[in-house]
Amino acid sequence: MDVLVVGAGVVGAGVVQRLVSSPxxxxxRVAVLDRNPxxxxxLSDQYGPLVRVGSFESRADVVVxxxxxxxxxxxxxxxVDSAGLVLSTSDSVSDVRQMLAMNDLARxxxxxxxxxxxxxxGITDVLVARAAxxxxxxxxxxxxxxxTGGPSCxxxxxxxxxxxxxxxxxGWKQRPGGSGRELCWFPSPVDAADCYRAALPDPLLLVRRFADVDRITARMAATRRDRFSSWLPMLRRPHPEGKLGAVRVEVRGRRGAAWAGRILGAAAPPGVATAAVIMSVVELHAVGKLDGVGAMGLAEIVDACEFLDVLERNGIICELFAGF
Structure with a gap:
């Protein structure tokens, strides 16, 4: 299997390390491409003959x-013309919209x-599918x-x-970013954090899987300084790699005549978690377990239970909130 990794930052380097060490x-065979040669x-020097410097003309079965x-x-x-599987790590709303619009072309x-x-x-979508x-x-x-993962993130x-x-x-509604403060509990060691509305693409992907749901929201953790300075250029240089990261999903609905809810979460440095997701998808692809052609979210192409089992083998353990 030939894999081309585009980007040699925190996530790209993590993906390369996992690929070359996977039993x-x-x-x-791994090729790496970055705008900074x-x-x-x-990375090529670090891993020797296992990794080479690639290009967009490099033959690849999988492109990350x-x-x-x-x-x-x-x-x-x-x-898209030259790769059978393309994995995007972007959390940009514009990226997600444009790539979902590529569905016909990809097919x-x-x-x-x-x-x-x-x-x-990514993990959030699969956790929602599992919680549902x-x-x-x-x-x-x-x-x-x-x-956050690296500086770009x-x-x-x-x-x-x-x-x-x-x-x-x-139907789609727009809300001001930085509004809707809510205290959310994440898995340890993150625990409680204030979260706010932001331009996050999760609802765009989740509504495809749960078309009859009444409400889908997405928030991100931020401090008061983050919130009030978000309209300005960043006041300090981002940390080269995020040390703490976590996600949580809450699903509410009906079981018979009763209302019920379930909360699932996971905690890991974002760059590490993203590399683990990529590795899990590649492993499932290698054994023919991915189902689909076109452009779609992760939860649309994997079995949630099976994927979370593979993800746990790659070091990311998902947790169920059981209350106090």
């Missing part, structure tokens, strides 16, 4: 887009474009995320907090 993919060369959010839709259009090319293969969207099992009808879905979150948030309430 389940002994025949994988030195970063790609550094690990570049900055906002650029991945353009890259996906460029490589014509017999390619699968996985939109949102990261911590959120056992409900006769899902009425509400609420997603929250904490933390931090810049995207800063931008998202000042942009219009999308919510589904039987």
């Amino acid at each position: 389940l993919l002994p025949m994988v 030195d970063r790609a060369q550094h 887009l690990a570049t900055a959010a906002g650029s991945q839709a353009r890259l996906a259009h460029r490589i 014509q090319r017999m390619s699968l474009v996985v939109v949102g293969a990261g911590l959120a969207p 099992m056992g409900f006769d009808r899902v009425v509400e879905i609420h997603v929250a995320k904490f933390g 931090a810049r995207q979150h800063h931008k998202a907090l000042s942009s219009r948030a999308l919510e589904w309430r039987g």
